[in-house]
Structures are given as C-alpha cells and as structure tokens.
Amino acid sequence: MVTTTKEVFISPHWVSGAISNAKWAGPKLRDVLRLAGLDVDAIALGKHEPADVKHVQFEGYDADETGLTYGVSIPIDKAVDPLGDCILAYEMNDKPVPRDHGYPVRMLVPGHAGARNAKWLSKIEVSDVISDKPWQHTYRGFAPNITFEKDLYKGYVKSGVDMSMAPIVHEMPVQSLICNPSPNTVLKGERDSINVKGVAWSGGGAGIQRVDVSIDGGNTWEHADLHKPIKQRRRREWGWFHFSKTIQLPAKSKEKLHRGEPIHLQLVSKAMNGNFDVQPENALPYYNCRGVCINHWYRVPVFINPLQEPTDADKEPLGWWETGQVSHPHQTTVFGNKPSGGSFMKPFVYDIKDAPSEK
Numbered sequence: 001m002v003t004t005t006k007e008v009f010i011s012p013h014w015v016s017g018a019i020s021n022a023k024w025a026g027p028k029l030r031d032v033l034r035l036a037g038l039d040v041d042a043i044a045l046g047k048h049e050p051a052d053v054k055h056v057q058f059e060g061y062d063a064d065e066t067g068l069t070y071g072v073s074i075p076i077d078k079a080v081d082p083l084g085d086c087i088l089a090y091e092m093n094d095k096p097v098p099r100d101h102g103y104p105v106r107m108l109v110p111g112h113a114g115a116r117n118a119k120w121l122s123k124i125e126v127s128d129v130i131s132d133k134p135w136q137h138t139y140r141g142f143a144p145n146i147t148f149e150k151d152l153y154k155g156y157v158k159s160g161v162d163m164s165m166a167p168i169v170h171e172m173p174v175q176s177l178i179c180n181p182s183p184n185t186v187l188k189g190e191r192d193s194i195n196v197k198g199v200a201w202s203g204g205g206a207g208i209q210r211v212d213v214s215i216d217g218g219n220t221w222e223h224a225d226l227h228k229p230i231k232q233r234r235r236r237e238w239g240w241f242h243f244s245k246t247i248q249l250p251a252k253s254k255e256k257l258h259r260g261e262p263i264h265l266q267l268v269s270k271a272m273n274g275n276f277d278v279q280p281e282n283a284l285p286y287y288n289c290r291g292v293c294i295n296h297w298y299r300v301p302v303f304i305n306p307l308q309e310p311t312d313a314d315k316e317p318l319g320w321w322e323t324g325q326v327s328h329p330h331q332t333t334v335f336g337n338k339p340s341g342g343s344f345m346k347p348f349v350y351d352i353k354d355a356p357s358e359k
Contacts, residue, residue: 017175017294019201021229021240024108025091029056029124030080032088038126040080052128058107058118059125059133071133072116074109074170076126083236085110088121110238111205113169113292115139130168140166144287152289172203173295174279176211176243176271183300190257190306194265196224197244202273207237210272213245217266218281218297222247224269235274243269257306267300 030040033056042048056079060070078084089108090097097103102119109116115135130136143165146152152159178198181187187194194215200208212221224245232239253263270279280286280296288294 017177018114019175019177019199019240023091023093024087024089025094026087026089026105026108029086029088029107030082030084032124033079033126036126038080041082043076044080044082053126054128055126055130057123057125057127057131058116058121059123060102060106060118061120061122068133069122070118070120070135071131072118072136073127073131074112074116078109078112078170083233085236085238110236111171111203113139113172113203116170136168138290139169139292140290141169141286141293142166142288142290144285147289169292172201173293174200174202174206174208174271174273174277175295176200176208176269176279177298178213178267178269178300181267181300181302183302185302187302187304188306191249191304192254193246193248194267194302194304195244195246196267196269197242198224198269199240199242200269200271201240202237202271202275202277205236205238206273206275206277207232207234208241208271209274209276211241211243212270212272213243213247214268215247215249215265215302217299218268218270221270237274253304257304260307262303262305262307265302265304267302268297270297 030044034040038053039048043050043053054076055073056076057071057073063069074086079086085108087108088105089102090105092098092101097106102121105121106119107117107121140163142161146161146166151161176198177200178196180197181194196213196215198211198213200211202208208226211224211226213224214221222245224243227242227244229242230239249257249263253265256263272278282296283294286293
C-alpha cells in the first residue's frame with residue numbers, strides 16, 4: 001500500500017494472521033541429529049558448545065522463478081531441546097502429508113513462525129551461521145522509524161540499518177481472533193444476548209491463560225470460556241485454544257431492539273498468554289514496516305436488525321481503512337486479497353500521520 005510518507009508496507013494481507021491446526025507425526029529432529037553424530041544432550045545441557053554448531057539450516061525442493069530453492073534456519077537450542085518437539089513430519093492427521101503441505105516430509109518447528117517450517121525437505125545442515133536465503137532474512141522486526149523508502153530500498157545489506165536491532169522472527173506473539181460471528185454479519189430478530197466464538201494462540205509454547213471479549217469496541221470486557229481441544233504440557237502448548245462467550249446485550253440495546261430499531265456492535269477479543277503478555281490495543285508502539293507479528297485488537301462489526309434485512313444505507317459506515325476500496329487520498333494501490341469486514345481501530349497499514357482523524 002502507498003502513502004505520501006511511507007510508500008511500501010509489506011504483508012498487509014496477513015492482517016490478523018494466518019493459522020491452522022493439525023496433528024503431525026514423524027521423528028524428532030534431535031534424534032535424527034543424534035544419529036548423524038551430534039551430541040544433542042551435551043549441547044542441550046550447555047556442557048558442549050562447539051563453535052561450528054549454532055544453527056540448523058533446512059532446504060526444500062521448491063524454488064522461486066530464478067531457481068533459488070527455499071531455505072531457512074533455526075537456532076541450535078530449539079533443534080536439540082528435548083521439549084522443543086521439532087519433528088520431520090511425514091504424517092498429517094494420521095495420513096501421509098499432502099503434496100501441498102510438503103510431501104513426503106517437511107519440518108515442524110512448533111511455536112515458531114510458519115516460515116521456519118520448510119516443506120518438501122531436501123537437506124538439513126548444521127552450521128555456524130544462519131541460512132543466507134531471503135526467506136530467513138525478510139521476516140524481521142524493525143523499529144517504528146524504519147521505512148522502505150528511507151532505509152531499505154537498496155536492500156538490507158546496503159541499507160546501512162543496524163540489523164542487530166531488527167531481529168529475525170522466530171517465536172510469535174500472542175494472538176486471538178473472533179471467528180463467529182464473522183465481520184459484517186447481519187443478525188435478525190429481537191434478542192437478549194450474542195454468542196461469540198474464536199481461537200487464540202501464542203508462540204513459544206506459552207499457551208493461553210485467558211481471553212477477554214467485548215461487544216462495545218473494548219469499552220467493557222468479560223472473560224470468555226476457554227476450551228482446550230487437546231491436552232498440552234506447560235510451556236509446550238503448541239496448539240490453538242478455542243474460546244466462547246454468551247454476552248448479554250446492554251439494557252439500552254435491548255430497548256432499541258424492542259422498539260424495532262437496529263443496533264450495531266463491535267466485537268473485540270484480547271488474549272493473555274502464560275507470560276502475562278496481552279495483545280495491545282493498536283500498533284503504534286510496535287509499528288513494523290515489514291508487517292509481521294501484527295497482533296493488536298482485531299475488530300468485528302456486527303449488525304442486529306429486529307425486523308428485516310438492512311439496506312446499504314442502514315449499515316454502519318465503514319472507516320476508510322475497512323472498505324477495501326481506494327478511497328484514501330494518499331492510497332493508490334490495494335491488495336486484491338484484502339479481507340472483508342474486519343478492521344483495526346488504527347490502520348496499521350499507514351503512517352498514522354496520513355490517516356484522517358477518528359470521529
């Protein structure tokens with residue numbers, strides 16, 4: 001997307017993230033490395049720290065249009081950790097891994113960014129350096145003052161930016177997402193409550209301790225009921241959590257519905273993980289031009305009409321960053337796979353100075 005001050009923002013199409021959950025099976029990476037001659041126990045316990053064993057690189061058979069094969073790496077401590085659960089997965093949901101998921105074998109690095117989970121695995125290499133492939137280096141957390149136009153247009157190497165201050169993403173932040181109702185759902189009929197359902201997850205195996213939900217944009221909150229689909233050990237909580245809550249509508253909202261008047265709700269969730277990390281309200285403190293690790297509150301507008309389907313004129317006007325249309329005066333392009341309906345209160349896609357003030 002384009003603005004007058006920050007013309008490029010990578011990965012806005014991820015918005016609140018992409019997540020799925022599956023059952024995986026395969027040998028542990030640490031066992032494979034042990035069979036290859038690496039003293040994984042001594043390294044895991046800190047008794048042996050060879051200078052040439054700092055990272056484990058993975059390479060896939062898939063390649064880009066130039067012929068460069070996919071490659072990433074993870075720190076050695078994750079690879080040899082007996083509780084890290086890195087596996088060479090050859091089964092997904094009790095069946096051979098499907099082709100589009102990496103058949104015949106792929107890496108599974110739980111709790112880490114999806115980019116580290118190389119598909120169609122062709123090679124594993126223990127090294128003293130991280131992978132030099134672009135897929136390893138592009139997932140970084142830049143400081144809010146870093147932009148592509150001013151700093152990164154020449155590429156990471158020539159930019160002069162201190163890359164030690166832009167760490168490569170491994171463990172992911174805490175996140176939650178309301179799935180039902182979906183954005184811009186129209187609920188018909190008079191009602192006293194609304195049922196909210198969603199999923200939450202945290203990187204690093206930190207798990208989810210609580211999810212709070214709101215139907216008024218975050219002005220008031222209630223804790224949701226937390227459901228754990230599978231049993232997971234503490235600090236090894238790699239799978240997602242489900243949450244649900246039936247929230248009573250405020251008295252004034254019920255009165256409007258009883259009079260036959262429609263109401264608008266803005267559903268929001270925020271999760272807290274085992275480290276007591278909580279999703280922030282907006283992205284201003286952690287704006288990152290790379291567009292990854294975005295985890296502030298995702299807002300879901302819902303319309304309740306007690307009488308009939310609303311017309312377009314009846315619906316609550318969407319903010320300029322919600323519409324998916326090229327309507328902002330500084331915006332000239334928009335991603336075709338931009339999601340429908342949901343929004344962030346502050347548009348993380350833009351330099352906030354460019355955004356019109358909220359009313």
